[in-house]
Amino acid sequence: MSSLDDFFEKVITVKWGPEKKSVDIIDQTLLPGTIKRIQIATAEEIYEAIKKLRVRGAPAIGVCAAYGMAVLSNSYEASDYAGFLMSFERDKDYLASSRPTAVNLFWALKRMEDAVKANSDKPIAEIKEILYEEADRIREEDVAISRSIGEIGFGLMKELKKDEKPLGILTHCNAGTLATAKYGTATAPMYMALERGWAPEDMHVYCDETRPLLQGARLTSFELFHSGIPTTVQCDNMASLLMKSGKVDIIFVGCDRVAANGDAANKIGTSGLSILAHHYGIPMYICAPSSTIDMNTPTGEEIPIEMRDKDEVTEMWYKERMAPEGVDVFNPAFDVSDHSLFTGIITEKGLCHAPYKEAFEVLGIHS
Ligand code: MRU
Numbered sequence: 001m002s003s004l005d006d007f008f009e010k011v012i013t014v015k016w017g018p019e020k021k022s023v024d025i026i027d028q029t030l031l032p033g034t035i036k037r038i039q040i041a042t043a044e045e046i047y048e049a050i051k052k053l054r055v056r057g058a059p060a061i062g063v064c065a066a067y068g069m070a071v072l073s074n075s076y077e078a079s080d081y082a083g084f085l086m087s088f089e090r091d092k093d094y095l096a097s098s099r100p101t102a103v104n105l106f107w108a109l110k111r112m113e114d115a116v117k118a119n120s121d122k123p124i125a126e127i128k129e130i131l132y133e134e135a136d137r138i139r140e141e142d143v144a145i146s147r148s149i150g151e152i153g154f155g156l157m158k159e160l161k162k163d164e165k166p167l168g169i170l171t172h173c174n175a176g177t178l179a180t181a182k183y184g185t186a187t188a189p190m191y192m193a194l195e196r197g198w199a200p201e202d203m204h205v206y207c208d209e210t211r212p213l214l215q216g217a218r219l220t221s222f223e224l225f226h227s228g229i230p231t232t233v234q235c236d237n238m239a240s241l242l243m244k245s246g247k248v249d250i251i252f253v254g255c256d257r258v259a260a261n262g263d264a265a266n267k268i269g270t271s272g273l274s275i276l277a278h279h280y281g282i283p284m285y286i287c288a289p290s291s292t293i294d295m296n297t298p299t300g301e302e303i304p305i306e307m308r309d310k311d312e313v314t315e316m317w318y319k320e321r322m323a324p325e326g327v328d329v330f331n332p333a334f335d336v337s338d339h340s341l342f343t344g345i346i347t348e349k350g351l352c353h354a355p356y357k358e359a360f361e362v363l364g365i366h367s
Contacts, residue, residue: 149185
């Protein structure tokens, strides 16, 4: 096993707890200082872990919700299908209310629900088994999806690498292994480059710190640093100067939901990056598993944006409060990049360019 695989194993986002009676997650709120795994088993614990970003990143939230539904369903006492379905729907709706923007959450819950409904004629014990299998399938598929996105992204990196200089890559938030089942989406091209023989020094990754929850500094730089990839952290408001200096050759970011017209919701600050990328003529790619593409949402206007607690801006991370008590605070967790401002969307099925709706349909991505 390579040291990279060792690292992936250590920080695995979601796995089964003992006897599959709980979901075992790495508590991402404690990183990078403390690597601690926790077991969540009740609907309240799973909801809290997603809401508080102990598990986060669109694909990882989906995998956690699927694992969670398998564990919860296993504890239902109903012996008839109607009673079982009633408990399942109650917990599914509760978990669905944990975070509104990442569509993978709803997508994974629907896959679990479809598995229940497609097997309504089977004994309850068998349906419970089927749910464990479906959750595993969702996780395994996510690994394969990340690899395919990585292959396409690495192809783009190779085209841009013209000399010995490290390829400059900028990323925002954490769309890495911690946000998925393995490899990440925006980081997958970097990990694929290592697998395909690039030396870590062939690239240099600039991580936006990502205010206010610091996923770039705490999580992405942690991942890349431990993978040996040269990495620099900068505050979000330094990206423009960095791009102007010519140090950024390509930008890869993840997304939480892509509308049918290609507008892409991702961590707050991404839309600013897309405007800068457009201004400086730097290629920028949204890395999107097809489960993140929501053909039922026509444009970015209709994507619900999660608003979060004020203290994430004014108090978290600080020794003392950094804004007057009582002052108003604006804290949206996501923004939407207009599809005209970035270069393309990398899905596991292929690279898409505008017009996106048509490009998605060609790849078989429908509502
Ligand atoms: O609020 P978070 O940390 O869940 O936000 C995560 C992001 O914005 C990621 O870029 C996105 O979910 C893609 S993860 C592959």
